[in-house]
Amino acid sequence: VSGNGLEKSLPSSWYHSEAIFRIEREHLFCREWFCALREEELPRPGDHRVLDLFGESVLVVRNREGALRAFYNVCRHRGARLCRAAGERDAWGVELAGGIGAGRLIVCPYHRWSYDLDGALVAAPHLTGNAEFNKADFHLYPVGVECWGGFVFLHLTPAGAAPLAAQLGETPARVQRYPLAELGIGATRRYEVAANWKILCENYNECYHCGGVHPELCAIVPAFREGGGSSLDWARGVPHRDGAYTVFLLRPLAADRTEVVCHFLFERPELEKAGFDAAETIDFWDLVNRQDWSVCESVQRGIAARVHESGWYAPMEDFNLDIRRYVTMRIGPYVPAA
Numbered sequence: 053v054s055g056n057g058l059e060k061s062l063p064s065s066w067y068h069s070e071a072i073f074r075i076e077r078e079h080l081f082c083r084e085w086f087c088a089l090r091e092e093e094l095p096r097p098g099d100h101r102v103l104d105l106f107g108e109s110v111l112v113v114r115n116r117e118g119a120l121r122a123f124y125n126v127c128r129h130r131g132a133r134l135c136r137a138a139g140e141r142d143a144w145g146v147e148l149a150g151g152i153g154a155g156r157l158i159v160c161p162y163h164r165w166s167y168d169l170d171g172a173l174v175a176a177p178h179l180t181g182n183a184e185f186n187k188a189d190f191h192l193y194p195v196g197v198e199c200w201g202g203f204v205f206l207h208l209t210p211a212g213a214a215p216l217a218a219q220l221g222e223t224p225a226r227v228q229r230y231p232l233a234e235l236g237i238g239a240t241r242r243y244e245v246a247a248n249w250k251i252l253c254e255n256y257n258e259c260y261h262c263g264g265v266h267p268e269l270c271a272i273v274p275a276f277r278e279g280g281g282s283s284l285d286w287a288r289g290v291p292h293r294d295g296a297y298t299v300f301l302l303r304p305l306a307a308d309r310t311e312v313v314c315h316f317l318f319e320r321p322e323l324e325k326a327g328f329d330a331a332e333t334i335d336f337w338d339l340v341n342r343q344d345w346s347v348c349e350s351v352q353r354g355i356a357a358r359v360h361e362s363g364w365y366a367p368m369e370d371f372n373l374d375i376r377r378y379v380t381m382r383i384g385p386y387v388p389a390a
């Protein structure tokens with residue numbers, strides 16, 4: 053098919069192949085800032101989180117001065133994991149002492165090397181008196197951290213990375229009327245979706261599907277059904293209850309698996325009202341979300357058909373061309389067949 057007024061999507065194999073996913077990890081996920089958390093998730097010095105970012109375990113901590121720091125979660129001695137993620141267990145049913153304790157040090161459970169919350173090695177049993185041993189050689193491997201709008205962004209290759217502001221480009225100016233930094237989390241829903249991250253991004257980039265997939269949403273915003281949202285002033289935002297915003301963080305886990313964290317953010321006075329109850333907002337978006345995941349998983353399975361070499365974007369899906377460009381500019385050319 054050609055000359056039909058449509059634009060070709062990436063080849064279907066790019067949504068399945070673990071080899072492509074590994075290339076994306078090298079050239080996208082490990083080379084860019086990724087939004088990982090809200091700042092309020094780590095409010096106090098010593099608060100920390102262990103995150104799995106594209107297969108790398110990362111430790112994010114708030115240091116004594118209140119600044120966020122992040123490191124690869126690996127000891128510089130012989131490489132033990134420093135901290136376990138919340139609820140993480142191995143098969144052996146034992147608790148190893150270590151991690152971040154009240155002393156606000158990061159203590160390795162293996163030989164008890166300890167690091168301060170800036171990642172500097174402060175003590176190594178039986179070695180620190182040794183004149184040849186230079187602790188400065190054993191700083192934890194840094195992960196880049198920058199914040200904007202109350203969001204915490206991480207960079208797995210911080211040396212030589214462009215500042216976050218460069219990557220955000222015009223976004224801060226475009227959303228400056230939204231008080232993002234002041235919002236608080238009213239609720240969070242986590243989903244694991246059996247679909248490639250690009251399928252989820254493409255789904256977010258168009259409202260062509262809203263009429264078919266989201267009847268309840270269309271009952272609230274009829275324009276979604278009529279023109280796929282094309283008649284809406286999107287810059288004014290999608291209608292929500294007053295003072296409520298939804299924020300989605302996507303974390304690619306594998307070629308065919310993506311975690312989606314959905315935060316419901318509210319203006320603080322709203323959160324603090326007696327009888328604050330967001331259940332209606334949350335249940336509604338949870339339904340819309342599940343409709344999206346269901347159709348995205350159906351795409352993931354559908355495009356595995358041996359005859360389906362690629363899909364097509366209709367003119368009203370033109371933002372999806374950005375995904376095609378974003379990926380191909382970073383991992384190499386994709387030349388649409390004529």
Ligand code: FES
Pocket residue numbers: 127128129130131132160161162163164165
């Ligand atoms: S591996 Fe961490 S102290 Fe030995």
Ligand SMILES: [Fe+2]
Pocket residue numbers: 255261262265266340344
């Ligand atoms: Fe949707």
